[in-house]
Amino acid sequence: MKQLTTHRIFNGEQQIWQHFSGSLNCEMKFAIYLPDTAKNQKLPVLYWLSGLTCTEQNFITKSGYQRYADEHNVIVVAPDTSPRGEGVADDSSYDLGQGAGFYINATQGEWIKHYQMYDYIAQELPALINAHFPTSGKQSIFGHSMGGHGALTIAFKNLENYQSVSAFSPIVAPMQVAWGQKAFTAYLGDDKQAWADYDSVALLEKHHIEIKQKNLPILIEQGDKDEFLHTQLKPEIFCQMADKLGVNYQFELQAGFDHSYYFIASFIGKHIVFHAKYLK
Numbered sequence: 001m002k003q004l005t006t007h008r009i010f011n012g013e014q015q016i017w018q019h020f021s022g023s024l025n026c027e028m029k030f031a032i033y034l035p036d037t038a039k040n041q042k043l044p045v046l047y048w049l050s051g052l053t054c055t056e057q058n059f060i061t062k063s064g065y066q067r068y069a070d071e072h073n074v075i076v077v078a079p080d081t082s083p084r085g086e087g088v089a090d091d092s093s094y095d096l097g098q099g100a101g102f103y104i105n106a107t108q109g110e111w112i113k114h115y116q117m118y119d120y121i122a123q124e125l126p127a128l129i130n131a132h133f134p135t136s137g138k139q140s141i142f143g144h145s146m147g148g149h150g151a152l153t154i155a156f157k158n159l160e161n162y163q164s165v166s167a168f169s170p171i172v173a174p175m176q177v178a179w180g181q182k183a184f185t186a187y188l189g190d191d192k193q194a195w196a197d198y199d200s201v202a203l204l205e206k207h208h209i210e211i212k213q214k215n216l217p218i219l220i221e222q223g224d225k226d227e228f229l230h231t232q233l234k235p236e237i238f239c240q241m242a243d244k245l246g247v248n249y250q251f252e253l254q255a256g257f258d259h260s261y262y263f264i265a266s267f268i269g270k271h272i273v274f275h276a277k278y279l280k
């Protein structure tokens with residue numbers, strides 16, 4: 001593992017590291033924020049999953065999260081959104097291929113060799129972080145849009161590993177919207193059972209008893225001026241399913257906000273406070 005950069009910000013360091021990922025079969029970068037308190041104590045880790053077109057850079061340069069990670073003594077890790085490199089399969093559109101890994105394990109054609117983002121985020125990256133940084137063993141996960149989908153699905157499938165989950169403008173039902181249908185067809189083929197294993201509404205239905213037993217804290221933040229709200233996100237599908245199953249969640253519709261990082265920056269402090277409460 002190689003450190004590429006470090007920058008002091010608030011009472012901590014924003015670093016970028018590069019390593020070879022065995023799951024993805026390529027070199028990967030991730031961002032990590034280490035509050036100074038990590039020098040003397042083990043801290044919990046909050047994983048951020050970014051959306052379509054993002055790298056490890058978007059969140060760390062646009063959200064302003066470092067102020068809150070420092071204040072609440074949380075290590076925050078922000079990985080890239082897909083495997084990368086010249087030898088890695090890609091597509092000319094922004095919503096498939098590099099920058100659009102969808103946090104799933106591909107089973108089809110040219111995608112299989114590298115597009116195993118589910119394994120990378122759920123297993124390989126936490127093991128790497130825990131081996132190299134002073135972590136307490138407690139972790140939570142959050143993300144935006146495609147990354148909100150990733151956070152919800154990974155938390156629901158690995159309840160024992162996460163204290164809490166939150167999402168900004170998540171794609172809650174990828175099986176039912178164009179972004180998800182396009183990616184799932186390419187990466188998973190036509191098998192709808194395979195699709196359901198990466199759809200947070202389907203997973204909520206499948207795991208609702210365990211989710212309720214754990215009382216998993218779930219927070220969804222959504223802007224009402226989001227340009228993708230009624231086409232790709234459709235949070236009402238999640239809310240209707242959770243209400244039907246009696247699963248507790250917090251859904252916040254924020255007036256005037258769109259899909260951008262201006263929205264994320266406006267509420268990132270609230271989400272870090274939300275997670276910090278359960279990571280103590």
Ligand SMILES: N[C@@H](CCC(=O)N[C@@H](CSC=O)C(=O)NCC(=O)O)C(=O)O
Binds near residue numbers: 051052147
């Ligand atoms: N047509 C746009 C679509 C890309 C976009 O809006 N990406 C969002 C995430 S959308 C869902 O996953 C994003 O976070 N963009 C990066 C940013 O810094 O804003 C386009 O191609 O730009």
